[in-house]
Amino acid sequence: MEQQIKNLKDPTKTTAERLFALKWVAHLVGDVHMPLHAGRAEDHDGNLINVSWRGHDTNLHAVWDTDLVEYPGLSWSEMATAYDHASPSEVRQWQHDAPATWLFESYQLCTPIYAAAAQSTALDYRYFPTHGPTVQRRLLQAGIRLAGVLNAAFGAKPND
Incomplete structure (x- = not known):
């Protein structure tokens, strides 16, 4: 991610190289905020933990990567509106935190x-009320932090 941020900022890079860097920065900032991307190596970040999500077979990583994000049935714009509730101090703190903090x-x-997965591998509608707020917060943090990275990359003034 650090290299791609440098590439994004570098005016000597071609438009194609900077576009490639932008795509990777957006992708990686999102990935770092999904908890199971920092999971256990021995189970490949939850990919080897078989669970069922609302009756279909999947794995724990996929539940967190996709299923919990999509469960509320909101469009991306509806999600942005519903989850955009960070205070100015949270925005400042989250944009000040280093990527290593995001990963930790x-x-x-x-x-x-x-x-929770050790207690039951049958995940259903009861799983979301416990874990949905975490997903929503991580999406909010990822968006705010990505905005900070992009503002810094393109020379915008920090959000103070």
Whole structure:
């Protein structure tokens, strides 16, 4: 991610190289905020933990990567409106935090995620009220932090 941010900022890079960097920065900022991207190596970040989500077979990583995000049935614009509730101080703090902090936050969130999966691999509508707020917060943090990275890359004034 650090290299792609440097490429994004570099005016000597071609438009194609900077566009490639932009896509990777957006992707990687999102990935770092999904807890199971900081999961256990031995289970490939939850990919080897078989669960069922609302009656279909899947794995724990996929539940967190996609199923919990899509469960509320909101469009991306509806999600942005529904989840956009960060205070100015949260925005400042989140944009000030280093990417290593983002990753450590995801790592810490893995403990209750793994514990819940150990209790039951049949995940249904009762799973969302417990874990949905975490997904929503991580999406909000990822968006705010991505905005900070892009503002810095393109020379915009920090959000103070």
